[in-house]
Each structure stands twice: as structure tokens, then as C-alpha cells.
Amino acid sequence: MQLPDEFVTKYKKLMGAEASEFLAALNQPSYSGFRENPLKNGHPTSAINQSAGKVPYVSTGYYGQVNGKSLDHVTGWVYSQEPSAMFVGEVVDPQPGERVLDLCAAPGGKTTHLIGKMNNEGLLVANEIFPKRAKILAENLERWGAKNAVVTSESPADLEKQFPQYFDRILVDAPCSGEGMFRKEPAGIEYWSPDYPAECANRQQKILASAMKMLKPGGVLVYSTCTFAPEEDEQNISWLLNNYPHLELMPIKKAAGMDDGRPEWADNNSDLEKTVRLFPHHIKGEGHFIAKLINKTPVAVPEKYKKKNKRKKQSIVRPDKTQLKLFEQFQTKVFPNYQPHQLILFGDQLYDLPLEEDKMAGLNVLRPGLHLGTFKKNRFEPSLAWALASLPDEAEQVIEVDEDQWRQYVHGDVINIVDNQANGWYLLVCNRHSAGFGKLVNGTVKNFYPKGLRF
Ligand SMILES: C[S@@+](CC[C@H](N)C(=O)[O-])C[C@H]1O[C@@H](n2cnc3c(N)ncnc32)[C@H](O)[C@@H]1O
Numbered sequence: 001m002q003l004p005d006e007f008v009t010k011y012k013k014l015m016g017a018e019a020s021e022f023l024a025a026l027n028q029p030s031y032s033g034f035r036e037n038p039l040k041n042g043h044p045t046s047a048i049n050q051s052a053g054k055v056p057y058v059s060t061g062y063y064g065q066v067n068g069k070s071l072d073h074v075t076g077w078v079y080s081q082e083p084s085a086m087f088v089g090e091v092v093d094p095q096p097g098e099r100v101l102d103l104c105a106a107p108g109g110k111t112t113h114l115i116g117k118m119n120n121e122g123l124l125v126a127n128e129i130f131p132k133r134a135k136i137l138a139e140n141l142e143r144w145g146a147k148n149a150v151v152t153s154e155s156p157a158d159l160e161k162q163f164p165q166y167f168d169r170i171l172v173d174a175p176c177s178g179e180g181m182f183r184k185e186p187a188g189i190e191y192w193s194p195d196y197p198a199e200c201a202n203r204q205q206k207i208l209a210s211a212m213k214m215l216k217p218g219g220v221l222v223y224s225t226c227t228f229a230p231e232e233d234e235q236n237i238s239w240l241l242n243n244y245p246h247l248e249l250m251p252i253k254k255a256a257g258m259d260d261g262r263p264e265w266a267d268n269n270s271d272l273e274k275t276v277r278l279f280p281h282h283i284k285g286e287g288h289f290i291a292k293l294i295n296k297t298p299v300a301v302p303e304k305y306k307k308k309n310k311r312k313k314q315s316i317v318r319p320d321k322t323q324l325k326l327f328e329q330f331q332t333k334v335f336p337n338y339q340p341h342q343l344i345l346f347g348d349q350l351y352d353l354p355l356e357e358d359k360m361a362g363l364n365v366l367r368p369g370l371h372l373g374t375f376k377k378n379r380f381e382p383s384l385a386w387a388l389a390s391l392p393d394e395a396e397q398v399i400e401v402d403e404d405q406w407r408q409y410v411h412g413d414v415i416n417i418v419d420n421q422a423n424g425w426y427l428l429v430c431n432r433h434s435a436g437f438g439k440l441v442n443g444t445v446k447n448f449y450p451k452g453l454r455f
Helices: 005-025 045-049 086-092 109-116 132-144 156-162 185-193 196-214 235-245 270-274 320-332 385-389 403-411
Strands: 033-036 061-063 078-080 099-102 121-127 149-152 167-173 215-225 246-249 276-278 288-295 341-348 348-353 365-370 370-376 381-382 398-400 424-430 433-441 444-447
Touching: 033 045, 033 109, 078 109, 086 109, 086 167, 086 215, 086 276, 086 288, 099 109, 109 121, 109 132, 109 167, 132 365, 132 385, 156 196, 167 196, 196 215, 196 235, 196 341, 215 235, 235 246, 235 270, 235 288, 235 424, 320 341, 320 381, 320 424, 370 385, 370 398, 381 385, 385 433, 398 403, 398 433, 403 424, 403 433
Parallel strands: 099 121, 099 167, 121 149, 167 215, 398 424
Antiparallel strands: 033 061, 033 078, 149 365, 215 288, 246 288, 276 288, 341 348, 348 370, 370 381, 424 433, 433 444
16 A cells, blocks of 8 residues: 555654554555344344454454345344444443434444444434435434434534534544545545645534534533544544533543553643554554543533524424324234334325424434335335334234245345235244335235335
């Protein structure tokens, strides 16, 4: 790999005696990994059998690659994620029932990790500034079976008006100069210049300032980057500590091979040692930096945070009586114990919203919670998202398919069933994996797998 001369000179100076080992590691192959989904009812055994072993510091993490067309991947039992990046979700450590914000969330590696830890309880707002990337984020969350996640596409400055002092935990996985990913994505080297880290740091401080407005007193902020640049790492944490005197760094339990942050690369504040650096010459993964801070602000909400969001209200539409009846007919037969938070309509799409409705006003929401299905003329068609978010035991009507039949299903073909089951909607299950819905009509399962996803 051809690293820029200025980059090499900078890190020779910063790393001193370690520099040659560090620079040599950047010419070694990168590591891949995946996490298993704790929301599912079993382990993705075929993916695990082909893995290169456990990631020691993440209970759900493995080294290795997953086939994107495998049952485990397509039904959301695994998420491919670089091993160092997995440590971020461990540090955030969200608890079931909390309000959590993932401010720079696409494509969703950390969001899926957080949702698994929250056991789908509480609220996770996953925000991504770029709508196209937010769409990919929403798709990844559907595959993962997220029930408690709302996907928004807002700038942090707009989001802050909606959620003053609202979240228990906020993750800022910041857009950065990406130096830690150079060996995984060498194209990133082209964007690099000696001034680039300072430009990124400037943008990161603006994002952090918005995050601070949304953090509850007592709340926890986790800041992470995939760069080695001190400007974006320790120096930004010093900036935070100097500008927000109520913020305190929290210790992070480091696993073998993880380094302390470097106070001497910022303002020599020894507390910066509590942050963590993942260097590729010390750990089996790419370069990362993580800091965890607690907001010790006294509990009262300052007046200045109470400013109103003046953007146009997005009105909440509820299903009418006929639609509710259609939905209930499906629900009582297939998922009699499903208890929605609140049912709302987006056009003819039915969602289960896990957020107070006044918080939706004025927000650009791509996914207002779990997509339950679509109303079409006089019927309700359940969504793939709902199937992927449910466990086989939760469904009253199940058809077991083998892997060949599952391949027919994801290809868009009908499946012929020999069992004498009654006509109606069924959750299709392959080897304990909820895979989608099918409508059985006289021994033939009609295929409702979305056309855009067939392969
Ligand atoms: C490091 S990536 C996030 C990766 C993601 N957390 C994951 O684990 O999959 C940073 C994200 O910040 C977004 N971003 C870029 N500029 C931004 C800005 N000014 N404010 C907020 N987010 C921004 C990028 O589009 C990108 O999706």
C-alpha cells in the first residue's frame, strides 16, 4: 500500500520507536468479522463453523466472512462487521428500556449491535444525515429484526431541536479521516491530506455539540472514530472536556492488545488514558478510537434548551376501523400475542411506532418503527420485516420449509406443500430461521418475498 509521505512522517514522529511496527501492520491483510444476532432463537451454526474463531472482547463476535446469500445472512442471524468496530457497541452498553441515539448510524453496524443489547426494549433512534445511506440503514435494521428502532435522516443540528436532553445514551460514530481503515479500504487514502484530520475534527465538534444538547443529565456519550489522527481523537475529547465542564471521562475496560489513549497527543490531561485505542499492530482488527463520557449536569432542564422546533408538523395518521379489522384478523390468527406500541399509517403502510407521537413532528422519518404490512384494497399483507422480527414460537401458523424450498422462496417461486394445512397466511420457517410470509392456497404457498430482494 502506498501511504502518503506526510502521513508516514507524521506517524513516525508520533509513534517513535513503535512506528516501524505500526507502519508495517498497515501493509498486512485486514481482518473481517461478523456478529451473531442475540434476538434470534439460536446460533448461526453454519456461519460459526466456517469462522476463524471468537473475537475475545465481544460475546457475539467472530472472525471470518459470511456468505451474503446464506440463510444466516439473509434472515438477519448475522451482521458482517470489522472486529475492532465491534468493541464500540460493547462500550456503549445500552440497557433494555433506555432511550438511545445513534447519531451517525449508516449502514448500521453499531445500531444492530445496540439493538441486540437492548433486547428490542426501549427506543433507539438511528439517524443518518444522507437519505440514500439512511435507506440502507433501514433495510439492515429490518433484516436484523429491529422492533424498537426509528430511522431518521436529519442533520445533527436539526435533530437537536427535536430531542432536548432526551437520551440516556448517545453514540457519535463520527465521519472521520478513516486512517484506521486504509488497509481495508485503500481508496480512502486518496481523500487524505495533511489538513484533512483538522477539517474532520471541525465537523466532529459540531456533531458533538448537537449530541450534547440531546444528552440527558446523567446520560452517557460514546464517541468513536476509525482514525489514528489525534486531532479527531484525544484532541476532540480535550475540546469536549474544556467546553462542557460537567462531562467526565469514564473508564473503559480494555481487553488484551487494546491501548490507553495518549494524553501527550492532546493537552496532557491524564484522564485521556481512559479512552481506548485499537492499533492494528497490537490487535486483530483495524484502527479505532473510543471515548466514553458521563454528563454530570444537574438535573434541571435549562430554559435555553426548550426552544421549539418550528418545522412543519408531520401529522400522525391512524388506521381506520376497516383497516384495524383487517389487521386484527391477520394478527389473531398468526401472532395472537403481539402487542403493538401504537399503530400508525404511512400512506397505506402500517407501522408500530415505539416513539411518542409529538416527537415525530417535523422529523424526516424513513422508518417509524417496525413495518407490519400494507393495506391493499380489502386485505392486509404482512411485511417481510415483521416476519424477520418474530420468532417461530410466537407464530400460531407456521410452515416449515427445507433449505431447497427456502431457496425457491427467495428466488420468488411458489412452494408446493404436501401437508394438509388450512388455507391462510403462514410464517415460513427454515431450520428455526423465520424467513418471511407465504399465503397457502390449496397446497401452494404463494410468494410474498419482496421482488427487489429476490435472488
Ligand atoms: C463512520 S460512519 C458510521 C458507521 C456506522 N455507525 C456503522 O457502524 O455502520 C459515519 C457516518 O456519518 C455520516 N455523516 C457524514 N457527514 C455527517 C455530518 N456532517 N453529520 C452527521 N453525520 C455525518 C456519514 O454519512 C456516515 O454514514
